[in-house]
Amino acid sequence: MTRAGSVRPRTVIVEDHALFAESLDIAMTMEGYDVRRVAVPETAVSASQMVAAVLKQQPRIVLLDLDLGAFGDGSRIINPIARAGANVVVVTASLDQARWGGCIYQGARKVMSKTRPLNEILAVVRRLSQGLPVMDVDEREGLLSLWQAQRRDTEEHRERLDRLTPRERQVLGSLMEGHQVKDIARASVVSEATVRTQVKAILAKLEVSSQISAVGLARSAGWEPPSRSDAS
Template identity: 65%
Template sequence: MTQPTSRSQIKVVIIEDHVLFAESLELALSVEGYDVKRVELPLNGTTPSSILASVIRQAPRIVLLDLDLGHFGDGLRFVGPLATAGINVVVVTANPDKVRWGEALRYGARTVRSKSNPLNEILAVVRRLGNGQPVMEVEERESLLRLWHQRNAELAELQAKIDRLTPRESQVLGRLMEGMTVHDIAAASVVSEATVRTQVKAILAKLEVTSQIAAVGLAHHVGWHPAAEPGTPRSSR
């Protein structure tokens, strides 16, 4: 029978920008006997790629990773490379968006835990991983992954609508996103307001929305940005 690995032989790395929470995790895991290290996230001189490379070189068994890393951005970018390196990634986050939880699982995280849950729950996950035990129910994993796939399908459908816009309509939508009015757009483009209104109507029809606000909201929702217009005057607002 295989003997369980000693906790002192299990290296755990914490990637977390909330110092108090990170220190609490570090202390609790140290008390339980794990070889634990907290990654410093300095304001200057360190890039996300250098942090990732440093963590992978340490070859930890487990990484506890926050999704929102302050000035280092989205922790999701770390999940795939860490999982590919054979590291058990446990996402510990205050973000309640279950779609992002599903995305983390899709990239290879073993499980996701909310920071609002008791610290003992996170410690229990570490213990189970150390013993080679499962840390997430199949039904919960599949439910979160399904949410992620549904959101992806929704965004793809919305993006397809935006892709139907002509280059000129895309420019107009981009200027609406900047807060420009029909009058502003007409003046900047040296065309009549009637022409711009016709273009706006075409945009609304293709995006299947009924207002400029809804069109702008849809574009923001999918993270769309218009192509740059070299030499074209822009709103200073």
């Protein structure tokens, strides 16, 4: 409990899992924090709208989930919130350490798994409210290194994808949708041999040995196939 007259920093929770958000809210309120919750919209909104909703609460500490339903990736709002002076703590179900490193790069003070005991999350909030560090140098540098390595891989994969011709991109897009060579040939009114030649060229340019690997590389790079109108 807080001493009489003392006020702990305002903490804002941005979390679309109602039960988890409620647990955080109750625990921090019992410790004397001024807790506010920002509702995650059920329809898509812009990052600037989410940032405005959070900053309107004038938080000192923000507990942020990464996967926010219709809004999508919560990491998009870390940097503007951190630049506004709030301490962002990411609490996520994601176990992707490179993704955690990206959050640190964007300005998060700490990234934690939702599987950690609630008292560990509260301990981080407590240290931040006291102006104390919550991440040592080794942990920080390790996460940033993983993120940087992933970013290099992604950039390299995108460079390979840029080598594809418009037709090869169309074929790769069809493979990503689960279509087989014979289906692609039929839809394009060309022979299967022609499509197999195009697939072979795709594998060579992407430096992979199978269609599955080509699709995986494209998805890992966040590559979007051309739209039907672009391909026509």
